[in-house]
Amino acid sequence: MIKFKENRLKAIFQNAGKKLSIYFTAGYPDLYDTIPILELLAKSNVDFVEIGIPFSDSVMDGEVILNSHKVALENGMTIDILFDQLEKIRKKISIPIVLMGSMNPVYQYCFEEFCRRCHEVGVDGLLLPDLPLDDYEKYYRSSYQQKNLAPIFMISPQTSNERMSRIDALGEGFLYALSGNSTTGGSSEIGKSSDYLTNLSNHTFRNPVVLGFNIKTKEDIQFAHEFADGAIVGSAFVKILKDGFDKTRIEHFLKQLI
Amino acid sequence: MNYQVDENGFYGPYGGAYVPEVLFSTVQNLSQSYQGILDDPEFKKELSRLLKLYVGRETPLYPSPYLSGLHQTNVFLKREDLCHSGAHKINNTLGQVLLAKRLGKTRIVAETGAGSHGVATAMACALLKLPCFIYMGEVDMKRQFPNVERMRLLGATVVPALSGSKTLKDATNEAFRDWINNPVDTFYVIGSVVGPHPYPDMVAQFQSVISKELIQQVPDLTGKEVPDYVIACVGGGSNAAGSFYHFLDNPAVKLVAAEAAGKGLDSGFTAAATFRGKSGILHGSKTKFMQTNEGQVLEAHSISAGLDYPGIGPLHAWLHDTGRAQFVAVTDEEALDAGIALSQKEGIIPAIESAHALAALSHLDFKPTDVVVVCLSGRGDKDLETYIQYSTSKKSSHDQI
Ligand SMILES: Cc1ncc(COP(=O)(O)O)c(C=O)c1O
Numbered sequence: 001m002i003k004f005k006e007n008r009l010k011a012i013f014q015n016a017g018k019k020l021s022i023y024f025t026a027g028y029p030d031l032y033d034t035i036p037i038l039e040l041l042a043k044s045n046v047d048f049v050e051i052g053i054p055f056s057d058s059v060m061d062g063e064v065i066l067n068s069h070k071v072a073l074e075n076g077m078t079i080d081i082l083f084d085q086l087e088k089i090r091k092k093i094s095i096p097i098v099l100m101g102s103m104n105p106v107y108q109y110c111f112e113e114f115c116r117r118c119h120e121v122g123v124d125g126l127l128l129p130d131l132p133l134d135d136y137e138k139y140y141r142s143s144y145q146q147k148n149l150a151p152i153f154m155i156s157p158q159t160s161n162e163r164m165s166r167i168d169a170l171g172e173g174f175l176y177a178l179s180g181n182s183t184t185g186g187s188s189e190i191g192k193s194s195d196y197l198t199n200l201s202n203h204t205f206r207n208p209v210v211l212g213f214n215i216k217t218k219e220d221i222q223f224a225h226e227f228a229d230g231a232i233v234g235s236a237f238v239k240i241l242k243d244g245f246d247k248t249r250i251e252h253f254l255k256q257l258i
Numbered sequence: 259m260n261y262q263v264d265e266n267g268f269y270g271p272y273g274g275a276y277v278p279e280v281l282f283s284t285v286q287n288l289s290q291s292y293q294g295i296l297d298d299p300e301f302k303k304e305l306s307r308l309l310k311l312y313v314g315r316e317t318p319l320y321p322s323p324y325l326s327g328l329h330q331t332n333v334f335l336k337r338e339d340l341c342h343s344g345a346h347k348i349n350n351t352l353g354q355v356l357l358a359k360r361l362g363k364t365r366i367v368a369e370t371g372a373g374s375h376g377v378a379t380a381m382a383c384a385l386l387k388l389p390c391f392i393y394m395g396e397v398d399m400k401r402q403f404p405n406v407e408r409m410r411l412l413g414a415t416v417v418p419a420l421s422g423s424k425t426l427k428d429a430t431n432e433a434f435r436d437w438i439n440n441p442v443d444t445f446y447v448i449g450s451v452v453g454p455h456p457y458p459d460m461v462a463q464f465q466s467v468i469s470k471e472l473i474q475q476v477p478d479l480t481g482k483e484v485p486d487y488v489i490a491c492v493g494g495g496s497n498a499a500g501s502f503y504h505f506l507d508n509p510a511v512k513l514v515a516a517e518a519a520g521k522g523l524d525s526g527f528t529a530a531a532t533f534r535g536k537s538g539i540l541h542g543s544k545t546k547f548m549q550t551n552e553g554q555v556l557e558a559h560s561i562s563a564g565l566d567y568p569g570i571g572p573l574h575a576w577l578h579d580t581g582r583a584q585f586v587a588v589t590d591e592e593a594l595d596a597g598i599a600l601s602q603k604e605g606i607i608p609a610i611e612s613a614h615a616l617a618a619l620s621h622l623d624f625k626p627t628d629v630v631v632v633c634l635s636g637r638g639d640k641d642l643e644t645y646i647q648y649s650t651s652k653k654s655s656h657d658q659i
Contacts, residue, residue, distance in 0.1 A: 055553075055554065056422065056554040056555045057422065057427065057428075057431055057540065057541075057555045059278070059431050059434040059435055059438065059541075060278050060438065062435070066421060070421075073554060078552050079552065102539075103276060103539045104538045104539045104540065104549070104553040104555075105552055105553035105554070106553075107538060107539055107553065108538060108549070108551065108552060108553030109552075109553070129278040129279065130276045130277060130278055130539065130542075131276070132274065132275065132276060132277075134266075135274075135276075153279070154278065154279040154280075155279065156278075156279045156280040156282075157280075158279070158280055158281075158282065158283040158284065158441055158442075159279060159282070159283065160283065163282075163283075178279070178280060181280050181438065181439060181440070181441050181442070182280075182438065182439050183435050183438050183439060186439060
């Protein structure tokens with residue numbers, strides 16, 4: 001089996017300490033805001049970022065992120081524009097970048113070409129929630145490997161221990177554990193599924209585990225860090241972008257989180 | 259050629275189960291258990307009892323003098339409009355809600371376009387005593403309001419889908435989101451041969467009661483062993499899949515699928531997935547649907563809410579590519595004209611969805627000896643307002659000339 005080499009994403013998990021990641025949608029609130037948001041996050045204490053590729057029909061997402069996808073598409077965001085934006089900024093920042101999105105836009109772009117461009121513009125990981133493990137193994141693994149793009153997979157309260165082990169064997173970089181059964185930005189309190197979270201923290205994984213979905217506050221992050229190696233804040237961050245890119249507001253938000 | 263789903267849930271390159279991890283085990287459990295339940299003698303007995311005594315099956319195969327005369331052949335209408343609820347959808351919802359009970363589920367969600375599937379789900383849930391939540395696009399709630407009221411009277415909660423085009427595609431997204439948030443206790447009753455495996459195959463099997471009855475009815479009425487043509491409209495494709503099912507492997511039977519061309523294939527307002535779509539991943543399966551070059555799903559347009567969906571089920575994408583079925587595109591106007599004509603000449607008001615299948619007759623050349631079966635998937639009570647508006651505007655523009 002070909003091994004995945006080191007990349008920026010894998011490297012940050014070599015250091016001890018709990019990690020924090022921020023999700024935002026490419027091309028939101030304005031088409032070119034991807035760049036200043038990234039710059040700001042790269043300068044902050046955030047360890048890595050996830051950038052959402054907007055899709056017209058993202059079933060995994062709740063209201064806040066759905067709306068950001070809608071606006072980004074109205075702004076004219078495309079995968080090509082995102083790659084151009086990342087290419088421009090990559091030389092200036094070293095923060096690891098994970099792209100996340102529904103499978104269809106990537107499928108239409110052509111998987112192999114998508115991975116090639118990811119590599120060129122410095123993307124370190126790719127998370128496609130509706131990509132089945134079987135398809136990954138059968139058709140796409142070599143594209144990821146050749147371009148040293150870490151395949152990120154999700155774990156949910158519905159995932160059996162046996163399947164967790166399979167996901168751990170196939171995943172690289174980190175495993176994305178959902179905080180519960182929900183779409184993004186759900187109203188459910190994290191911590192409800194504490195049996196699952198305890199099971200998660202007792203399971204031996206080869207990869208680090210990062211908890212995401214419904215994590216909004218410093219307290220949520222601290223809670224997530226009890227069970228996992230990191231936490232991801234999505235909807236709560238996207239929400240503060242609603243009225244436009246505002247540096248002070250973003251800095252204030254990040255200060256409150258960390 | 260094989261037209262049945264393979265062991266991995268595919269029809270050729272189409273199908274599969276492209277669902278997020280939260281739904282993986284739910285969908286996998288279903289795909290491992292559904293065939294066993296469908297084949298279980300007790301389950302079969304209960305379902306056929308309900309189909310007979312509650313739905314009123316079998317539905318007649320009615321020889322239509324008007325359509326036979328018009329097309330100089332022998333046209334028979336498979337009267338799914340006479341099913342309790344007024345459409346074929348109840349064949350599927352009774353099956354799925356019974357199955358959901360078997361699996362110990364305590365809550366039902368469904369999407370609906372025209373409201374036919376919503377009503378049929380609400381009826382099955384009232385009968386089998388499960389709470390149900392029906393997602394319906396806000397646009398569709400307006401144009402099919404009688405069905406909204408029926409669902410409410412039946413005890414269902416109708417949840418407006420406010421995202422995107424506010425039609426069937428968006429109602430489906432919302433139903434999926436509900437399921438993602440409630441994967442353990444909730445069963446998603448999908449209304450057509452779409453969605454992740456095993457839904458397309460499971461729904462096709464529930465609807466196959468249509469072609470199963472045809473196997474008997476056609477020889478009884480015509481002396482021919484099988485029909486020469488079977489014609490049905492395709493939204494997601496469940497009444498078509500059910501009408502074709504037992505004839506899939508018999509090339510003597512020509513299968514015709516009528517898609518909604520909307521205002522015309524090149525108008526930008528169409529729902530004809532095989533004509534204007536390409537392969538991609540939507541609502542849990544790989545299939546054909548209308549999308550931009552960047553893979554963003556396009557909004558469909560059809561006058562008929564039940565066909566107003568940008569895609570078709572994976573079985574139909576496969577029937578299209580293999581040439582097993584012929585696809586024809588029928589415009590809003592052709593369908594409305596055909597629906598009004600059948601009402602006036604034969605006293606049957608068809609659903610506008612079904613009227614697409616009637617209008618498809620004019621796209622085909624028949625021999626006088628042919629036996630042509632058209633699936634009349636539903637009745638047009640829900641469409642009165644659209645029919646009336648159309649005839650009034652047609653009449654007034656006619657008067658002006
Ligand atoms: C009467 C009727 N026919 C046909 C359809 C289209 O669905 P399908 O293609 O799954 O049969 C609908 C959908 O609501 C309907 O109400």
